[in-house]
Structures are given as C-alpha cells and as structure tokens.
Amino acid sequence: MTLDDLAPLHPRLDAERQLLVLELDHGKANEMGSEQLAAFERLCAYIEDPAREQAITCLCTTSRRRSARGKALFIAGANVTERVGWDDTRVKAHVIRQRQLMQRLRRLPIFNVAVSAGVTLGWGAEYMLTTDYSLAADEARFALPETGLGIIPGARGTAELASLVGPAQALRLGCVGEQIDADEALRIGLVQERVADVDAGLARVEAMAEQLRRRSPLAIAAFKHALLEGLGRAEAERLALEAAAYERCVDSGEAAIGRASFAEIREGKTPAWGRHRG
Structure with a gap:
C-alpha cells in the first residue's frame, strides 16, 4: 500500500519531519461517506504496517475548504444523503463500521493531531475524540446535532465525550445540540489549543513533529x-x-x-x- 491509495484524504507527506498531513477537500462540506471511510481504513492499515518504508511519527488532519457562501469547513458530519433508501439493517452495519474505524484511529501507534478551522459537526466532532491532541482556529465551530435527527452520536460520541469534557458538558452538547465556538471548546476541554488559522495550526503541528521525529x-x-x-x-x-x-x-x-x-x-x-x- 502507498500514499496514492489514500487519495480521497488528500495526503501530503513531510518526509523530513515524518509528518503526514491530510487536507480534506471533498463533497459539499467534507462530509464523511463510504468512500472516505474506506480511505481512512486504508490509512490505518498503512500506518499500522510495521514493514512500511516511510517513517511517520505524526499525523495531522485539517482542511482549508470553504462553502459556496465562504463558510470555513472541517468536517460537517456524516454523509447522510447516501443512506437514502437504506434499510435499518444496513444503517446499523454502517454505523458499526464507523465506530470500529474511530476506535482504530484512536489506537494508531503514532501521535495524532487535528486542526479544526471551520464547521465541525457530528462525525467531525467525534473525529476530534480520536486524536491525541486537537487545535481549534478562530473560525472553528463544534456541535452534535444528531438528537435533532432522531439518532445519537454513534461513532464514539456517547462513549468517549464525557471522559474528555465531563458528563455535564457532554450532556449539554449531545442533548441540547448547542453549537460552540473555538474559545468555548477550549474552555470545556474539547480541544487543547487555540490558533488563529490553519497555517498557524500547521506551524504548531510541525514544531511538535520536529520533536517527535527525534524520539523512538x-x-x-x-x-x-x-x-x-x-x-x-x-x-x-x-x-x-x-x-x-x-x-x-x-x-x-x-x-x-x-x-x-x-x-x-x-x-x-x-x-x-x-x-x-x-
């Protein structure tokens, strides 16, 4: 397997820093569908492979994507439209696949970082829970809208969120569905650092990658x-x-x-x- 197999995730390798950056740019709003899930599964297999030729000690996921109206986007949730016509059995199996992928991402044997600089809803907010360290830029916005759709955040949202932000904040986000900005996300512990924009976030990640590559x-x-x-x-x-x-x-x-x-x-x-x- 090579980085070409990860094309849907728009990978960019900084070989000197041993840093792999994913700059998401797909669909209408970086929504996560079956194609992206398969690409993330290939990413896990690539990083988990002990015979991999390329040394990677740090993974960073971000996006510079903007909507047609200019709104900054990170991951605007799961691709719900692709599920039109699916029966309940297929929907359940799909969400189980998502949950298993998130668990696998959480256990990757490298330092995993996300830089959110835009709308981060549902699956996107849950993706932040798979990382070891998260940064939010000025335009980042976070929410879990699933209960308004008759479902719950089913890709680790109920299982992991409370351990990061505490049960009260987790219940507020999951039950009420309030959208919060970058400062509030930092205050409650959903993210660990604030940065101005994607470039500032990547500069911070590159500095961490410089230190990581010197370690075993x-x-x-x-x-x-x-x-x-x-x-x-x-x-x-x-x-x-x-x-x-x-x-x-x-x-x-x-x-x-x-x-x-x-x-x-x-x-x-x-x-x-x-x-x-x-």
Whole structure:
C-alpha cells in the first residue's frame, strides 16, 4: 500500500519531519461517506504496517475548504444523503463500521493531531475524540446535532465525550445540540489549543513533529498504548501495563540505543533508532 491509495484524504507527506498531513477537500462540506471511510481504513492499515518504508511519527488532519457562501469547513458530519433508501439493517452495519474505524484511529501507534478551522459537526466532532491532541482556529465551530435527527452520536460520541469534557458538558452538547465556538471548546476541554488559522495550526503541528521525529517510534507507541489502555482501570492494572510497555522498549533494543546515544541526544542529535513501529 502507498500514499496514492489514500487519495480521497488528500495526503501530503513531510518526509523530513515524518509528518503526514491530510487536507480534506471533498463533497459539499467534507462530509464523511463510504468512500472516505474506506480511505481512512486504508490509512490505518498503512500506518499500522510495521514493514512500511516511510517513517511517520505524526499525523495531522485539517482542511482549508470553504462553502459556496465562504463558510470555513472541517468536517460537517456524516454523509447522510447516501443512506437514502437504506434499510435499518444496513444503517446499523454502517454505523458499526464507523465506530470500529474511530476506535482504530484512536489506537494508531503514532501521535495524532487535528486542526479544526471551520464547521465541525457530528462525525467531525467525534473525529476530534480520536486524536491525541486537537487545535481549534478562530473560525472553528463544534456541535452534535444528531438528537435533532432522531439518532445519537454513534461513532464514539456517547462513549468517549464525557471522559474528555465531563458528563455535564457532554450532556449539554449531545442533548441540547448547542453549537460552540473555538474559545468555548477550549474552555470545556474539547480541544487543547487555540490558533488563529490553519497555517498557524500547521506551524504548531510541525514544531511538535520536529520533536517527535527525534524520539523512538516504538517508545512513542508503547507510551500511548499503555496510557490509553490504562484509562479507567485499577492502579495495579495501570502499573502492569506500564511495566509491559517499559520492558518492550528494553527488549526491542531501543533502550540500549538511547543509553549508548545519550551524549548526542543531549546535543540535540537524533540517534539511529530501530525500525520498530508500534
């Protein structure tokens, strides 16, 4: 599999920074339909492949798309129009597929970032929950309108939102469906940083990618796995996950490389880490 297989997501690779940027630009409003789901599934397979030739330690999803009226867009939700004529069984299967994809995106063995600079509704807001770090630009707007359509946010919205923003804010967003701006999203913890626009957001992501590429890809993946798998578990289970992650770094040889390269690492140089990826 190559980056050409991810064409619907408009990938751009910054090989020097080991940064893969997706600049979404499709449909009327970057709505997510079957074609995009398949592309995201291929993206996961590409990043999860330990034999992948291209080193990638950071993924960023953003968009410069604007509507015909000039409104900035990130992801305006799922492609509901493609479901016209579907029966209930097909709709349920489709949403299960979405949910499984979101779970897979959340567990990618790299640092995953989103920069929202526009309308981020439904599926788009749920996509933010799959990232490790989210930034909102001035024009970003967030909402979960699903209950007004007779459904719920079914791609991790009810399962994960409260753990990020707390139950009261999650209930406000999911039940009332209020739209919030970037400042409010930052205040309640839906996003972690504010930026002026896409360019400022990408500059921030590039700075993080510069630091990430100097670190062991396996250690990054091990830390992320232990942290996420430990959420909500008892202390003994969290410590067991931490122990397994640490020993994985040792057994892979990455810890030995770090010890042997300590002097050059202190000088800001990057050692020749192994090819272990996740």
